Amino acid sequence: MLTLVLDAMRETVRRKFVPAAAILTTAATLLSVWGFWSLAHLHTAAGRPISFVEMRSTTAVLVIFGGFLFSFVLAFGAAVLAAPALSTDLESGLLLPILARAIPRQRIVVSKIAGLAIVLGIYAATASVLELCAVYVTTGYIPPNPPAAILALWGVSAVLLSLTMALSVRLPALASSLVAVMGFGLAWMIGIVAAFANVYHNATLARVGVISQLLLPSDAMWRLAAYQLEPVAMLGRNGGFGPLGPFSVASPPPPAMAWWTVAWCAGIIALACWMFARRDA
């Protein structure tokens, strides 16, 4: 099993996914340093430096916004990495000599997911720490609970990874990544709409939001991450931009949702294993 996990990880490095991500992340971090340094030295129209509170609240909103963009990068990255891992490798014949070995097919699926999940986890942690260091050095701000936020962001990628891998057992790579990313976007939009439920006390909307999070828990993971990045002073206020939207979470998903996400991923991976074991190569 370890052989296949390491092989999946090596593939991401050798096929330039990791080097490309490293270069782009370094560039994004350097831009952030410049951006947050500029923010810290902004002046109002009246010519006075912006206040400490203004600077901190704007930084907090920007960090959450950056976190959201990063969750999209992770989700998209997970889909792109997972989509060809089974379908393309099977169609091209790359997997045939491995499938003909005396190893259960389930082990191949689980190893590939584990290898990619580790790579995404290392990337999520490294890029997040770099970005948060950049923010801290330039503005002195640090979000309330970065480790929990990073874990939740990695959860977003784990959801997409599991879903795309399961889809790729039956669908070509392009279709499976497209379906997974569309599902991610749809869940995110439903999450925004469901946020109205809290404002207007609409039980139906709230139910739709919960059902959506149960069906595809990526939005729940994002909301958990956003909550962990949100200072207490601005919980649910969206940095003064109103109570709605994806960048403002008044209360996080219940802890059971985190466990549901773990169970959901395990269930989807089990389904992928079951389908892959029955697929003709």
Next chain:
Amino acid sequence: MASSDAAIDSSSLTKAYARNGPLAVADLTLRVEAGCVFGFLGPNGAGKTTVLKMLLGLTTPSSGRASLFGTPIGIPASRRGVGYLPELFRYPAWLSARETLALHASLANVVRSVRDAEIERVLALVGLDHAGNRRVGTFSKGMQQRLGLGVALLGNPRLVFLDEPTSALDPVGRADVRDIVGTLRDAGTTVFINSHLLTEVERICDRVAFFRNGDIIAEGLIADVVRAPSGVSIRTDGADEAVVARALRPFGAAEFVSGEIRLADIDSARVPDVVAALVSAGVRVREVGSTTYSLEERFLELMSSAC
């Protein structure tokens, strides 16, 4: 119950890719003894690769049963000690030949302490010892096929499936494969070869089966298969064809092929009469024997008769 002597034993193995669709393999019953070099021949689309994939657990049979060394196919244990070179051979372009072999050595449970030595042995065996550290992406088709052969031979398997093993190789490479298969035979390894290259098969296989429309239409030892059922071939000192044809008329129509006189469907008890008829017609007979076909002639005959 499958006999443990058989490397491959299948009974009524059937595969249809679609429900109620045409059968890719129909009721295949096949037995390959351990240590045999077995040629599996058939035209394109006959279902040869499907048979091989079913035996390797890559494709699930629709019905029937089969086993490798007594272990039912489909479970991982049946593939223990089995090597496979696919027809569509592709190996990760981002790995070197040595890394590819190391990956498969690990998957084939080659003992860690001998793994490096085994990789070097296989690289030398398939003629890639000079290219072990080169990325597979830079390999020619022939080199990739050699690497695929190396992957199949890792860990000294007791059964090797080779699907068109010389399709991308030049004459030198084909000769190398012949030598490798000979070495495997000497070591008692069972080799199952799918191939269109009948001259290669004729030279390296002990037994062959002709496969068409999902079923075996003839099977046997190479020597038996290429021998005509009841034919006789005669060599003479340049006898006149008209004289020979007239002398042999009571025995049937004589054929003249490559300087040989061939008579089909003749009882072996009548062969002395045939010789006597020729001698009395003034023909000097030099050699009399059973008619043999090349494997290619036999293949074409069987395939056309099965249409």
